[in-house]
Amino acid sequence: MSASHTELDTDPQLEMRLDVLTVAETHSVAHTDTQTGTHTAILVQLQEVSAVQAANTESNDFDVGLDPDISLADMYRWKVSAYAPCSSTCTTGITASYALCVRYDGTEVDDSYCDSLTRPEPTHEFCTGKECPPRWETSGWSECSRTCGEGVQYRTVRCWKMLSPGLDSSVYDSLCLSHDLHKPANRKICLGQSCGPQWEVSQWSECSARCGSRGVRSREVRCSMEMRLCNMSSQPIESQECEGPPCDRRWTASDWGPCSGVCGEGRMVRAVMCRSSSGIVMSEEQCDQSLRPLAIYPCGDRDCAPHWVEQEWQQCNATCGRGVRQRQVVCAGLDTGVFKEFPDSSCDQTNKPEISSSCFKRPCSKWFTTSWSQCSKTCGSGIQVREVKCYQGEELVTRGHSCDSTLKPEARQSCQIQSCPTEAPAAAPAASLAVDDSCQDKPTANCALVLKVKLCSHWYYRKACCQS
Template identity: 25%
Template sequence: LKAGGVGEEYFINGQWTIDWPSTFQVAGTTFSYERPDGEPESLSALGPTKEVLEVMILLQEANQGIRWQYNVPLSGLGSGDGEVVFTWQHGPYSECTATCAGGISTSAALCIRDDDRSIVSDSYCDQEARPMEKTRACNEDPCPAEWFRGEWQECNGSVASGKSAMVPWRVARVQWFRGDWQECSKSCDRGTQTREVYCYRTVSALEQEIIPETECQTRKPVVRRSCNVDPCPPTWVTGDWSECTPKCGDGEMTRTVSCMTTDGQNLTPDRCPGNTKPVSKAPCNAGACPPPRWVTGPWSQCSADCGKGQQRRTIQCLSPVTDLPATDCPASLRPSDMQECVSPCDSVDVGDTPDEDCKDVNKVAYCPLVLRFKFCNREYFRQMCCKTCKEVLKQQNGG
C-alpha cells in the first residue's frame, strides 16, 4: 500500500520503493504500516484525518484486491458548528409496475449529505426519523384490446373437402396480477416479503378469469424480495436468573446482562441504549428459614483416670442456613454439656505387701488427697500411701 496526498508528496512506498514497517505522523493522526510474513500488508490509523489522502496500491504480483474499513462520527446529525448534516429526502419515483390499466410507482427515502447533496449510506441519518416510502398510481389508461385465439373446432366437412376454422372467441386482456407486498419478515438484518402473482384474463368490466401462467407473454413479476436490509442495532441479551441467595428468607438473585449484535458478538455496554438496560439483580424470597438448632460437640476424655469422673462437651446455638452462631434456640431443648463417666483402674501391686510393712509414710500428709483424687494407680503414690491404696484395692475387690 502507498499513501500520498493529492499532490506528489508520498509518505510511504513512494517512487516505486518499498519501505520497512513503521509508524509515522500525517494528516493529524498516526499511521501504522505493517508487512507480516505470508499475510497482506496493512495501513491503519485511528484518525480523524485533517486533510485529504489518497491510498494507492503498488503491485509486484497478481492483484489480490484491497480490504478497507472506516469509522464515522456518531454525532452525524449536524448539531454542532461546521458539522456535516445528513437528512432524509425522497428519491425519484421508480418505473411504473404496469404499462397500462393502472400500476404503482414508489419513491424511497434516501440519506442525503446536505453540503454536496450526495447520496450516502442510510446509517448516517437518524433511523427513527426515516419517512415512509411514497407510492402513487401510474399508467392508468386502459390497455388496448388484444385478439384471443381459441382452439380449432372439429372439422365440419368430408374428408376430401372439409375445412377447420379457428374462430376468434372474444377480445380479452391477458396480464399479470400483482398483489400487495406482505409485511417484511424481519424489522432489520435483511428480511423477506412476498406477494401474490398470477396470470389472468379480463373477460368483461366485471369479470376476470385466472389462466395458466404460460398464457402471459411477459416475464412473471417477482413474488419474493429482500426488505429491511440494514443491520439491526445492538441489543441487550440477558442470561438465566441464578438461584436465590441465601436459600431461605429474603435474598437476591442475579443474571448476566450483555450488549450483543444479532450474530452473537459481545460489545461494550456503551454500544447499547442505557435507558433500556435490563436489571442484573432482583430481590427474592426462597421461603421461611428453619429455626436455629442446638449443635453438640464430641465428649471430652473422662476427668478420672480411675473410677468415676466427668466428661464435658461444647453446646452451640447455630443457624442451619449459615452455620453461624444464633441466640434464639429454645433453652428448654438445650442438651446437657456434662455427664458422669467411669474409667477402669489399673491393677496395683500393694495387695501382696504384708500389712505390717504396708504403711503410709508419716511425713507425707497428702495421702487423703491421693485417695480423693484416685491417684493410687500411680506407682509413686502407691509407695508413699501404701496403706491407703491397699484399702482402696480391698474395696474394689469386695473385701
C-alpha cells in the first residue's frame, strides 16, 4: 500500500487527476489493493469524469477521455446551415446562406471557437415568396367640373398587382373585386362659389349642303339665366358656313333573300345602304334619293301580273317631335321570271298603299354644353371639363332619358398646353445633395444585398433603397 502512495506522490500529473477524482468518485479509489490495480482504477474513473464533463458542459478544459482519432483542429468546424428568410414576402426575392460554428459532436458553439479565416462565404439565391395580393391605386382628384356651383371631380381607380420585383402592373378590376377589396369612388361632388349667368350651346346641326357645295349649319344658344343677364359681347355664334359631304357617296345593295310566298303576296328583300368610298355606312340623306335601288321585289310565279309593291319606309324627316316619313310604291310584276315595272295605271288605283305617314321621334330635347374649363396642368397631359345639360324646350331635364344618350357630348377631354421639360435640372450645391429626411429604405428590400449585387440601376430598387 505504501508503494502505491509513493508512486502517486512522485507523479504531479496524476496528482491533478486525483484531485478531480476525489471530487467525483473518491469511493472507487479506497478499495484498490495493488499498485497496478490502483493505477487502472484511477484511469477508468478519469475517463468517466471526462465523459460526464463532455455531456453536461461546453468547457474544453479536459483533454483526456476523448476519441484518440479527433485532433484539436477537428474539434470545431464551420457548418453551412439553412438559408435566411426570403428578402421578399411575395414574388421573387433573394436569400443568403450562413455558417455556424459547431463542436465535433455537432453542438453549436460561439463563432470565436472556429477559425475566422476559413469561414465559408455566404451564397445568394433567388427565392419565391407567396403570391402578391392585388390592391387598388387611385390618382389625384381632377379639377371640379364647374368653376362655380355644384360640380363633379373625377379620379382614376385601377387594380394593381406586383407580378415580380420591379414589375408592378395594372390588372383587371375583377381581380381586386375577387379578393373582396372595396373599390374606391372615382367621382365626388364638389362645390364652388355661386354661379352667375353663362352661355350654353347645343350641338351643331348637319350641314345643309349637298356634296360638292357649301351650306349652313346651326345650333341653339341660350343663357343659363335670363338672356339679359348674360354678357352679349361674348355670346357664341348660332350659325356658320359649312362644306357639303364629298361626292363619293353611293348606294350599295346586298343579295336577295328568299321568296316569302306566291305571286301577288310573295316578296324578296335585300338591304340597301348609303356608303362612302371607304365603305363607311352614312345617313341616307347623303346619297341621291332618285338613284336609290329598290329593296323589295315581287316573286312567286314565273309570270306574275302587275300589282302594288311597297318599299321600306324612309327615315322620319324630324329628329325630334312629330314628322313625316315617305316610301316608294311601285306597280310591278314578273315576265318570264324577270322583274318588270309597269305604269301605275296597270295596277288597281283603289287599293294603292299609302306613300307617306306621320312619325314621332322622342320629345324635342337637346344637349347643351358650357365652354371648356382651363387645362388642369400647365405642362404635360391634363384634363378639361365642362357642363353638359339636357333641355326639353325651356325646361332643364335632370332625370329620365329625354335626351338621346348616344348623342351626349363629352363632359371632359384631355389637354396639353405645352410639354414638360425633360432635361435634368442643373447640379445642386453640395449642401443640398444630402439624403431627404423622408427617404427611408424599405425593410423588405434587403438593401445591403441590393448594393452588393449592383441592382441600384433598377428604378424599383433605386426607390426602395433610396437612403442607401
